[in-house]
Amino acid sequence: MKIFDSSSWVIRHFYQHVPVDKAFASLFNHDKAKSVRDWFYFLEDQGMLPLSRKTKRDWIKWRKSLNKEELTTFLLALKKDFSGPDADVFLFPLNQAHQRIMKELGGKNGCSFPSHILLFWKDTLPVVEQKAVLLHEYHHVARLYYQEVNEGTISLLESMIMEGLAEWEVQTRLGSACLAPWTSLYNENELLTWWEKVFRNNIHLKGRAYHYPFLYGGEKGLPPLIGYQLGYYLVQSYMKDKGGQSSLTMLKTSAEHFLLEKS
Numbered sequence: 001m002k003i004f005d006s007s008s009w010v011i012r013h014f015y016q017h018v019p020v021d022k023a024f025a026s027l028f029n030h031d032k033a034k035s036v037r038d039w040f041y042f043l044e045d046q047g048m049l050p051l052s053r054k055t056k057r058d059w060i061k062w063r064k065s066l067n068k069e070e071l072t073t074f075l076l077a078l079k080k081d082f083s084g085p086d087a088d089v090f091l092f093p094l095n096q097a098h099q100r101i102m103k104e105l106g107g108k109n110g111c112s113f114p115s116h117i118l119l120f121w122k123d124t125l126p127v128v129e130q131k132a133v134l135l136h137e138y139h140h141v142a143r144l145y146y147q148e149v150n151e152g153t154i155s156l157l158e159s160m161i162m163e164g165l166a167e168w169e170v171q172t173r174l175g176s177a178c179l180a181p182w183t184s185l186y187n188e189n190e191l192l193t194w195w196e197k198v199f200r201n202n203i204h205l206k207g208r209a210y211h212y213p214f215l216y217g218g219e220k221g222l223p224p225l226i227g228y229q230l231g232y233y234l235v236q237s238y239m240k241d242k243g244g245q246s247s248l249t250m251l252k253t254s255a256e257h258f259l260l261e262k263s
Helices: 007-015 036-046 056-063 068-082 099-104 127-147 156-174 188-202 212-216 226-242 247-252 255-262
Strands: 003-005 088-093 108-112 116-121
Touching: 003 007, 003 068, 007 056, 036 116, 056 088, 068 127, 068 247, 108 127, 116 127, 127 156, 127 247, 156 188, 156 212, 156 226, 156 247, 156 255, 188 212, 188 226, 212 226, 226 255
Parallel strands: 003 088, 088 116
Antiparallel strands: 108 116
16 A cells, blocks of 8 residues: 655656656556556546646646655555555646636546545645545545445445545545535535436446436536535435444445435
8 A cells, every 4th residue: 555656657757768658557557458548548537637748847846746755644544544445546747727627626636446546636736635635535445345336336326425425524534625616516405306306216226337427417417516416415414413423334334324314
């Protein structure tokens, strides 16, 4: 379990002439079936600053915003509190031309897998917000571990609760100022309207690939990130009645339990 600063790979590639597949091997080894081209397509789609001679100075500038030691200490504390699994963490500079991430996600993004986490942020992001996105994504890793679901078996309800619980943990540990912008996009009446109109009858839909229209919106007439905020709303509603439980207890609580409390 280690935090990797990807800018060091860029330095090796451009200044020590290490081939890119070898420079990025620590990450690429997590999915050897994926080609270098596919890896870079995925990373750039998630927000990574493109890798080129024109951008190498931006990569190095971004590096100055990192405090790996502080982030590592924070990550190890989370692992202990969650009794969570090992997961390597890979840090990348954000392409600030990525308008959706800049506007809707506050200049940071992340994605998590059972064995590793990818994080992307702008060079001006405060350390406490770097911790927030790290916490959010490692919470996902722990949640997947305890709920024993994967990309194919996960339900829409679990996808929603997973997002809501991760942000609840951010609020609890780091404060409301670190909450993602999507936690407060819509009022309660709007949330309940969409819940009754669309979500209630689709909560058992399995397969992450089918959840994106519900989570991110933009299809079926759904507003942006409505599924994310609904997940947070369900968790908030549950916590009003059942607050005070440990992080580990909540990680182990099934998504259906939150639904039953709300319904």
